[in-house]
Amino acid sequence: MxxxxxxxxxxxxxxxxxxxxxxxxxxxxxxxxxxxxxxxxxxxxxxxxxxxxxxxxxxxxxxxxxxxxxxVEYTRKLDETFPAEQGITVTALADGMMADSDFALLYERCRSGSANKNKLFTIEQMMESLENELGTDWRTHCYIFRKSGEPVGLSIPIIEQGTVDEGRLFYFGVVPEWRGKGYGSAFHRISLNLLQRIGATTYVGSTDEANRHMIRIFEQNGCRLRDRKGIYRIDR
Known part of the structure; x- marks a missing residue:
């Protein structure tokens, strides 16, 4: 077990x-x-x-x-498809419309100013972990959200390790200047649709208990509180 x-x-x-x-x-x-x-x-x-x-x-x-x-962990069944979001385009990094280096810059912008306290890695380590943990086709998991052609957020939907249908977001974020305008909820709904597309039937999302903005997104999109866990660390 x-x-x-x-x-x-x-x-x-x-x-x-x-x-x-x-x-x-x-x-x-x-x-x-x-x-x-x-x-x-x-x-x-x-x-x-x-x-x-x-x-x-x-x-x-x-x-x-x-x-x-x-x-805090939130969850919901993925038993419905959300309608398309007007004015938002979604492309995968694998489509070749953005260089890996530019994706890394977008990733870092999305991470900046986050309320999440557990910031373990530099952006270089995060990019390295994508291939280490998601495999050589990691770019097919990475999606960029654009508004009027401008990259304004990203999402990395995956199936949780050791499961066949539990959907998670390896990362999800919005650039600082586009926060607080409702786009986070819209990008999250798109991400739930993407999870369904790769076979997820349940979604589990987590965030720092201080990240009230992300918690509101969970609640607005039909997720319910499932669990609370502490983050603990020990160094050699």
């Missing part, structure tokens, strides 16, 4: 996410995580970033973790 998803990058980091399974006790989670933590220490990996239920926080702090933030 898989109780923790893990993404590894050489000796640099492990990204670990608790998988909540009905009927599994807290003690079972602790025992499995102890084994994982021991392996991380033995391999001398740079750091471990963990998403885990806040009920374990006292124990994690005693084990040497520090709390970074708290995230």
């Amino acid at each position: 898989n109780l923790f998803n893990r993404i590894e990058k050489d000796n640099e980091y492990w990204l670990v996410d608790q998988v909540k399974v009905d009927g599994v006790t807290e003690q079972e989670y602790v025992e499995v995580f102890y084994t994982l933590l021991s392996s991380w220490k033995e391999k001398q990996i740079g750091y471990l970033s963990l998403l885990m239920d806040a009920s374990y926080e006292k124990w994690l702090l005693e084990e040497g973790f520090r709390k970074v933030s708290m995230i």
